[in-house]
Amino acid sequence: MAGMTIKGFKKRSRRPMSLGDRMFEYGNFIFLTLLMVVTLYPFLNTLAVSLNNANDSIRGGIYLLPRIWTIENYKYVLGEATIFHATMISILRTVIGTVLTVFCSAMVAYTVSRQEFVLRKFVTIAFILTMYINGGLIPNFLLIRDLGLIDSFWVYIFPGLIGVFNLIIIRSFIEGLPESILESARIDGAGEYRNFFSIVLPLSTPVLATVALFSGVYQWNQWFDVFLYNSSNVELSTLQYELQKILQNSNASMTSKSASDGFANVGQQGSGVTPFSIRATMTIVASLPIIMVYPFLQKYFVKGMMVGGVKG
Amino acid sequence: MAMLGEADLTPAARARPLARPNYHASRKERDRMEKHAAGLASGTVPSKPPSGIKSFLIKLGRQHPLIVMSVPFLIWLFIFKYVPLWGWTIAFQKYKPALGFWDQEWVGLQHFRFLFEDERFLRVLRNTLAMSGINLVLGFATAITLALLLNELRQVAFKRLVQTVSYLPHFISWVVAAGIIQTTLSPDGIINELLMKAGWIKEEILFLGIPEYFWSIFGAGTVWKDVGWNTIVYLAAMTMIDPAQYEAAEMDGAGRFKRMWHVTLPGIKPVIVVLLIMNIGYLMESGFEPQYLLGNGMNVDFSENLDIFVLKYGIAQSNFSLSIAAGMFKTIVSFILLFAANNIAKRLGEARLY
Numbered sequence: 001m002a003g004m005t006i007k008g009f010k011k012r013s014r015r016p017m018s019l020g021d022r023m024f025e026y027g028n029f030i031f032l033t034l035l036m037v038v039t040l041y042p043f044l045n046t047l048a049v050s051l052n053n054a055n056d057s058i059r060g061g062i063y064l065l066p067r068i069w070t071i072e073n074y075k076y077v078l079g080e081a082t083i084f085h086a087t088m089i090s091i092l093r094t095v096i097g098t099v100l101t102v103f104c105s106a107m108v109a110y111t112v113s114r115q116e117f118v119l120r121k122f123v124t125i126a127f128i129l130t131m132y133i134n135g136g137l138i139p140n141f142l143l144i145r146d147l148g149l150i151d152s153f154w155v156y157i158f159p160g161l162i163g164v165f166n167l168i169i170i171r172s173f174i175e176g177l178p179e180s181i182l183e184s185a186r187i188d189g190a191g192e193y194r195n196f197f198s199i200v201l202p203l204s205t206p207v208l209a210t211v212a213l214f215s216g217v218y219q220w221n222q223w224f225d226v227f228l229y230n231s232s233n234v235e236l237s238t239l240q241y242e243l244q245k246i247l248q249n250s251n252a253s254m255t256s257k258s259a260s261d262g263f264a265n266v267g268q269q270g271s272g273v274t275p276f277s278i279r280a281t282m283t284i285v286a287s288l289p290i291i292m293v294y295p296f297l298q299k300y301f302v303k304g305m306m307v308g309g310v311k312g
Numbered sequence: 313m314a315m316l317g318e319a320d321l322t323p324a325a326r327a328r329p330l331a332r333p334n335y336h337a338s339r340k341e342r343d344r345m346e347k348h349a350a351g352l353a354s355g356t357v358p359s360k361p362p363s364g365i366k367s368f369l370i371k372l373g374r375q376h377p378l379i380v381m382s383v384p385f386l387i388w389l390f391i392f393k394y395v396p397l398w399g400w401t402i403a404f405q406k407y408k409p410a411l412g413f414w415d416q417e418w419v420g421l422q423h424f425r426f427l428f429e430d431e432r433f434l435r436v437l438r439n440t441l442a443m444s445g446i447n448l449v450l451g452f453a454t455a456i457t458l459a460l461l462l463n464e465l466r467q468v469a470f471k472r473l474v475q476t477v478s479y480l481p482h483f484i485s486w487v488v489a490a491g492i493i494q495t496t497l498s499p500d501g502i503i504n505e506l507l508m509k510a511g512w513i514k515e516e517i518l519f520l521g522i523p524e525y526f527w528s529i530f531g532a533g534t535v536w537k538d539v540g541w542n543t544i545v546y547l548a549a550m551t552m553i554d555p556a557q558y559e560a561a562e563m564d565g566a567g568r569f570k571r572m573w574h575v576t577l578p579g580i581k582p583v584i585v586v587l588l589i590m591n592i593g594y595l596m597e598s599g600f601e602p603q604y605l606l607g608n609g610m611n612v613d614f615s616e617n618l619d620i621f622v623l624k625y626g627i628a629q630s631n632f633s634l635s636i637a638a639g640m641f642k643t644i645v646s647f648i649l650l651f652a653a654n655n656i657a658k659r660l661g662e663a664r665l666y
Contacts, residue, residue: 018567020567020568021567021568024464024568024569025464025466028461028464028465029470031461032461032462032465032470032474035458035474035478036473036474036477036478038536039477039478039480039481039536039540040477040480041502042492042495042496043480043492045495045502046492046495060500063502104385107381107382107385108381108382108385110381111378111381111382112382114378116375117375117378117382118368118371118372118375119372119378119379119382119383119386123382123386126386126389126390127389130389130393130394132646132647132650132651133397133643133647134393134396134643135393135395135396135397135398135399135400135639135643136396136399136622136636136639136640136642136643137619137622137623137626137627137635137639138399138402138622138626138627138632138635138636138639139396139397139398139399139400139402139636139639140396140399141626141627142396142399142632143391143392143395143396143399147391158388158392159392161385161388161392162385162388162389191377192375192377192378192381193377193381196381217483220485221484221485221486221487222485223485223487224600224601228627240485240487240488243487243488243491244487244605247487247490247491247494247605248605250494279491283488283491283492286484286485286487286488287484287485287488290483290484291480291483291484294479294480294483295476298475298476298479302544302548305544305545305548306544306545306548
């Protein structure tokens with residue numbers, strides 16, 4: 001063990017490790033470190049490009065650190081009216097969508113967790129069946145059109161209000177709460193509403209945090225419903241959709257030699273930014289909120305996945 | 313009444329506060345309950361309460377808060393998830409949007425027959441199955457391997473770090489991920505640069521422009537995005553393995569790999585089996601976003617899958633009938649696969665999806 005030089009290695013096993021074991025530890029450590037590098041490098045590279053002088057980035061050779069530091073790209077992206085507005089819509093749909101999803105899912109989950117509820121089976125099956133059968137893209141599109149939800153903000157909220165997976169993990173959690181708490185509250189005269197609002201909701205914080213994370217990530221990352229229903233209305237565009245449009249542009253000009261050349265048609269010469277740098281900057285803006293939140297909710301969503309993945 | 317509370321242990325009987333029923337129960341209800349209690353005493357009534365429409369309505373009335381909390385969402389569910397199924401009728405019509413339902417011309421299975429003679433549809437079907445197959449095999453192999461490696465780590469802090477980092481790509485959108493993949497694979501991207509420096513290639517490769525490469529790119533991209541996330545379930549299952557098993561194996565002289573092979577893997581076998589079966593049920597779902605976002609005119613023959621086919625026919629060309637027929641085919645096959653998978657899992661005695 002004394003030969004171990006890698007920081008953080010501690011002696012845990014009771015007996016000395018064999019040579020093979022030690023080789024394995026080293027190999028494993030190196031492999032997993034490499035895995036982290038492969039995972040993180042693209043983000044760090046994008047971050048470096050977003051903080052580098054736009055015209056300088058085109059020369060290439062930016063890896064982990066900017067060559068000429070600047071916040072010009074961020075100033076431009078956040079100052080651009082369309083992108084700023086789209087960011088606001090993204091925030092709005094994330095907040096409203098998440099709050100409503102968590103609240104409504106918890107409410108339904110509470111009712112189906114009450115063993116005595118006469119419609120328990122019916123509600124559960126009605127929801128679970130939708131996991132197996134769905135109308136598909138076009139029938140859904142026709143429904144949204146007939147409901148008059150096209151060109152409206154609420155098309156982001158209503159169709160996905162309650163997810164079956166969320167419902168299942170909240171229900172499992174509520175069913176795991178000690179029955180005696182609800183029982184004693186009931187004896188004290190608390191009705192279903194009070195039980196739900198003042199006992200079940202506060203006690204379910206861990207699972208609700210998980211669902212909030214899933215729902216928030218979904219809402220923030222969603223671009224397809226914007227594309228499908230609101231693509232003609234720039235007022236309702238979201239950050240991800242704006243980014244997708246830029247991406248599609250550069251994809252169309254894939255045949256050009258480099259990723260940065262592809263933007264020639266939309267280049268803003270003289271303004272100190274290029275589409276290449278704008279894309280990098282928007283990528284960072286579009287992923288930063290999530291990157292900052294998820295590590296803190298890790299222990300919650302890991303539990304949620306265990307319940308949802310294994311138990312169902 | 314207290315006796316009833318103890319004797320009748322069916323969930324339904326725990327419904328309302330049986331501890332104090334006499335204060336609140338209506339006269340009728342009290343009669344019913346007394347009758348019920350009498351029946352119980354003489355052993356003639358099954359432990360289930362009488363299940364007439366009347367008693368159902370009484371219960372419904374008593375549980376009105378629960379009704380208020382769930383029925384609005386049932387209506388929501390009906391409108392948004394069940395009404396669209398009605399749209400499937402369009403697959404059997406020569407649909408003209410201007411006409412009402414009864415004025416449409418019915419054509420039977422014509423659209424389905426057309427689909428299976430359409431070369432493009434068959435190619436799309438091949439791509440769908442190929443990509444979901446790649447996803448399945450590669451997804452399982454990599455996630456289980458990574459979980460095994462993480463499980464062998466003794467440094468808790470390092471393990472936590474690797475886990476947190478590996479979850480990251482799962483949370484970012486496919487738009488961002490596709491952008492990253494595009495940049496990485498572009499002619500002046502890092503992959504080409506590394507390959508050039510290593511001297512393996514002489515000039516840059518336009519990875520996304522070569523159709524045959526698309527499946528590999530898709531597979532690698534999906535693994536990059538989800539491998540960390542997919543380890544969660546396996547790691548959870550590994551914590552359930554009794555440490556005594558490892559100790560016993562160690563006593564018997566089993567080395568690290570032998571312990572992984574003979575203790576850890578068999579320990580998580582049930583989870584692997586369930587997930588594998590469930591994933592077979594999702595064979596028709598190869599995803600939509602990666603193919604749509606990474607696909608381009610050059611690799612379309614390998615990137616276009618069923619969902620994109622439906623989108624292109626339906627939204628872009630407004631050929632609703634054909635598009636719905638394709639979507640319907642997908643849903644029905646998925647349904648059969650899922651149902652079969654669930655039943656197989658049940659028969660094997662493993663946990664099920666529901």
